[in-house]
Amino acid sequence: LQPQELYITFIDKEGDEHKIAVSKGDNLLTIAQAHDIEMEGTKIYSYTYTYTYTTLSRLTIGEIGACEGSCACSTCHVIVESEDAFDKIPEATDDENDMLDLAFGLTETSRLGCQIEMTPELNGLRVQLPSNTRNLQAKDFSSK
Ligand code: FES
Secondary structure (H helix, E strand, O other): OOOOOEEEEEEOOOOOEEEEEEOOOOEHHHHHHHOOOOOHHHHHHHHHHHHOOHHHHHHHOOOOOOOOOOOOOOOOEEEEOOHHHHHHOOOOOHHHHHHHOOOOOOOOOEEEHHHOEOOHHHOOEEEEOOOOHHHHHHHHHOOO
16 A cells, blocks of 8 residues: 655745645654755855854754754744644644744744644645745845
């Protein structure tokens, strides 16, 4: 029996869609990392790395998934596109909610990607990556 293939779509800050085949149990942070999907932490990292606090950024900000999925940062913030889908995801823990409170661009359907595992119920999930002040700043300074 073939394991069921599931799909998730990330919508990046430019509005481009990235539809990715994933497996049950994959979490959104590891999926994004494996497919070079740019989450909040990536931009901050490239901005600080390139233009200002090279050493400092490594120590204090780090990359996407700065806490390696342990629910202690908010660099993996995603916005679930539909309320229906949001309701299918197991509820956030208090720790996740505490971290979300610190996230930029928080919405009613915000979650931390590292805390969402793909299940057959979530097949076809669509999540947006928040654009926020910090990212705009990073973009402004980016030389591309
Ligand atoms: Fe830090 Fe998700 S990677 S909370």
